[in-house]
Amino acid sequence: MARFTLNGKSTQVDVEPATPLLWVLREQVGLTGTKYGCGVAQCGACTVHIDGKPVRSCVTPVSEVEGKKITTIEGLAKNGALNRVQKAWLEHDVPQCGYCQSGMIMAATALLSAKPNPTDADIDAAITNICRCGTFQQVREAIHAAAKAKA
């Protein structure tokens, strides 16, 4: 049995402790916004926040998140209002296929909490997600726009 707080709700799942958090979220809890892209911490499609930090959930066994606070893409909006990163994503029409974008938005949201006014170099260092559609130009613009928009 693993216990953690998921998007503000206390949650428990009955699953083998070695199961990656990604598959617990997708298959036990039923939140499929967090994506599987590689399973080996390369692509970032599975990025979630654990205690506010961006983490690749495909290589995080559920046993490691015992008692921790997890936020997924589904938990970013507050009272139905998108966060500023999501709003900037809409405003800048960022996604193409969209498959990598949950992870991209989670990484960008974490970056802005750590660095409210990121430079291009900060973005380069923090956003290491793969996007095969190649949305990077819009991702960069939208992060800067979200930083300006503040919370």
Place this chain on the structure above:
Amino acid sequence: MKMNRRSFIISSAAVTGGLALGFNLPFGPRVVRAADGSPEINAWVVIRPDETVVIRIARSEMGQGSLTGLAQLCAEELECDWARVTTEFPTPGANAARKRVWGDYSTGGSRGIRTSHEYVRKGGAAARMMLVKAAADQWNVSPSDCSVSKGVITGPGGRKTTYGKVAEAAAQLPAPTDVPLKDPKDWKVIGKPLKRLDTADKVNGKLVYGLDIKLPGMLNAAIKDSPVFGGKVASFDGAKAQSMAGVKKVVQVGDSGVAVIADTWWHAKTALDQVDVKWDFGENGKVSSESIAEQLKAGLDAQEAFVHNTAGDANAAIASSAKKVSAEYSYPFLNHAPMEPNNATVLYTDERCEVWCPTQNGEAALAAVSEASGLPISKCDVHKTILGGGFGRRGFTDYVRQAVLIAKQTPGTPVKMVWSREEDMTHGRYHPIMQARLTGGLDEKGNLKGLKIRLSGQSILASARPEALDKGKDPFTFQGYWPQGEHSLEYTIENLHIDHAMRNTHILPGFWRGVNINQNAIFLECFIDELAHEAGRDPLEFRRSIMSRNPKSLAVLNAVAEKGGWGKPVAKGHHLGLAHFRAFGSYVAACAEISVRDNGSKVKVHKITAATDCGYAVNPAQIERQIAGSFVYGLSAAFMQECTVKDGAIQQTNFHDFNSMRIAQMPKVVSIVMPSGGFWGGVGEPTICVAAPAVLNAYFRATGKRIRTIPLKNHGIEMV
């Protein structure tokens, strides 16, 4: 669990937006209704009572934006309120049942818009005419006395009604036979940089991709197919897997695969790793990258080859030229690696087979379902999801077939089959491998007198669509080198000879974003630079001198030269390179600006200025995104990707050894969308091919080194 037909329709509506077709019976004119009961005005347009306009989209949406572009085409003629437009995908089964009223579903070759623009616009125009006529009939006036704007119809004396109010009446009218279309100069929706229609659910995690499908009682399957194409399962021992947590069944899939079916995919995949499979690889198990390279190398000297473009006497012209230049190039196998791995969810019963999957060709997927299930088309259907990338991979239906073969072994219970990234990397439909020898002859003044190109390598059509070969020849191998047509060579060269020694391998080839222009543009555009250098001429001026008969190509080349700063001072340590090409009906060019350090081993691509003339630009904002995005795809390949073969199998298994660009490596892309009108060119693919040669040509100017084999990582060159 068994699903009955009703719960099945409900769940399918939940995941696909729902498109059940019903008819008003038994009296009155036949009205076709959407799932929610709203009337179809025609196959393309449904108007809901709340004024929502539903536009049907037959082509697949994989990120390229055609869904929005096609809706713009229809909405332009429909004169509806764009803010109320939504879309849905009619199923290929419905298309079959309705005599292909939605036409072709195939989404590849940058054809989504350019080959359906006319009938989609006519669908919108015909619906508008019917809606206006319905209002005019109610008012007893002539439709010509009515006007319409944003779904509001205005009649004589200023009376008004709306599409939502007259939709029922309009749906009962006969379809007009003469449907004139607007003059392009009157377009208000086409040509606008509108935002995509499908973004909202992509920023909150709600969009249901194939990978996210959930059906009641659904099981999950992980599969391992023969690591060597053409190999077979000799035997397998699934006893250990069978005893593991959550496992329901270990099954063989066709003659080449083994799958584990379990409660969750994680359980299935974990158990699959414990299945011991003995394979029979046959002769293919002896093939390696080295043996393939030798096979292609021999093709460079082969006597026989398919000739596709000739003029004058290239051999004589080169033999008598003042200076002869020759070079050999090569291009590797590449995996598409869309972010969403291949998957399909299937519910099979003895009477019916329904599939939910990402596919670039709903109709081909439907045919595969019918064939694999053994049920007629009328008892099968495919519900297309939005794809997590496609790039050409999902025009193939191998994974759909596998999923059906698995689900046949659990009749009545739906199964979702998902490929691991490792399965996806090793079972691609790879960019064809190709070598080329180019030979040119220059006269004393440095004019190009003759050019020969010998291609040696794989044909996609020979493997994927042999019926499309032209007496054995694959014309698509020559994309960008055609004498005329949508992939024409834009240089006028008096003495020319371009041919292809077809050398196929057991590695299955596929259409990879851009297809054969990726290698053909590198071969030609880098070699043209080599010739210019040998002639002591400026690469821009040299290109212009052989392009004078092709003003559209000249225009895109001049545009990037001008805006990219060619011939002007650049930042210290920066170097420029040019490339141009014609493909998929469009004219494209790029000017790359790079710098290098550490003895040329680190390359920074600062900027790419790219121009596209696609005739009509339906949505310039989305075209810009396709241009920038295609450079990420193309430059990732040029710098860091290659699939190699050992013992018959592809060796790369995940993104650690088949890497892809990150944001830190992204150049600034300055797009020049310059539609000259009068034709419809493709957008998703053409521009991809000019990035790599422009960068390679800049690299030569920076270092004096010519790189003629891809990827650059094999030369110790890293993209920073």
